[in-house]
Amino acid sequence: MALVLAVGCIGPPAPAAEPTPAAADEATPQSTDGGVASPSVVVGVPTLQVGPDAPRPPGADTVPVPPPGSCHIVNGLPDHTCTPGALNPRLTSAQLCAPGFSTRTIRPPSSYTDALKKRLMVSYGQVGVSPLTGRPWSPTDVELDHAVSLEDLGHPWSPLNLWPEPRRATGAEPNAEEKDAVEVTVRKLICADQAHATDYAARMAADWTQFRRTSSSTDTGAKGPEP
Numbered sequence: 001m002a003l004v005l006a007v008g009c010i011g012p013p014a015p016a017a018e019p020t021p022a023a024a025d026e027a028t029p030q031s032t033d034g035g036v037a038s039p040s041v042v043v044g045v046p047t048l049q050v051g052p053d054a055p056r057p058p059g060a061d062t063v064p065v066p067p068p069g070s071c072h073i074v075n076g077l078p079d080h081t082c083t084p085g086a087l088n089p090r091l092t093s094a095q096l097c098a099p100g101f102s103t104r105t106i107r108p109p110s111s112y113t114d115a116l117k118k119r120l121m122v123s124y125g126q127v128g129v130s131p132l133t134g135r136p137w138s139p140t141d142v143e144l145d146h147a148v149s150l151e152d153l154g155h156p157w158s159p160l161n162l163w164p165e166p167r168r169a170t171g172a173e174p175n176a177e178e179k180d181a182v183e184v185t186v187r188k189l190i191c192a193d194q195a196h197a198t199d200y201a202a203r204m205a206a207d208w209t210q211f212r213r214t215s216s217s218t219d220t221g222a223k224g225p226e227p
Contacts, residue, residue, distance in 0.1 A: 052158055057112045061119075066123040069122075070082065076165075078163035078165070086158045087153050087154065107156060117142065141169070178212060
């Protein structure tokens with residue numbers, strides 16, 4: 001099923017209205033057998049933009065990113081002004097849910113993500129001594145994560161959809177490994193209810209932690225390794 005999206009492509013990062021997080025019980029209704037049930041109606045979903053639409057990433061050293069120290073992680077969530085999330089205009093829910101789909105087919109190269117990670121760490125104030133570890137910040141401390149993950153219709157390379165999320169080894173809670181498990185769960189929800197695919201993606205952008213109680217870290221699905 002192709003997604004019909006009533007928004008246009010966007011350009012460089014710009015201030016955006018902070019989405020309103022939805023309630024966890026609305027986001028992950030339970031079936032009678034204890035599993036996750038697909039809702040017939042999804043309400044209270046924030047708007048999520050699409051794009052930019054380009055086949056390849058721009059230069060990692062020239063693509064616009066937020067100013068140094070202007071972004072802040074709060075309660076394990078990316079800064080919604082710096083990282084509002086963005087959908088992939090070149091991926092439909094039908095393609096996402098097709099047998100054999102893998103995020104490796106759309107993931108940007110490490111030559112791009114390695115350089116962009118360092119720049120976004122500066123944007124998020126991850127310089128000097130880390131309050132999490134007591135030692136200088138290192139790129140290995142964070143995962144360059146997608147606010148809306150690749151397996152949940154997220155844009156692959158846009159800085160609007162990428163942020164430096166602390167890993168579990170730093171002592172951060174929540175952390176990148178927890179979000180990885182959530183991303184797999186949300187893909188299952190999308191594929192079980194493709195009519196609401198963009199609703200689930202928007203909920204991920206607003207507050208990924210609302211899906212934690214139904215996630216399973218034992219099933220990696222179509223997920224590839226994160227930078």
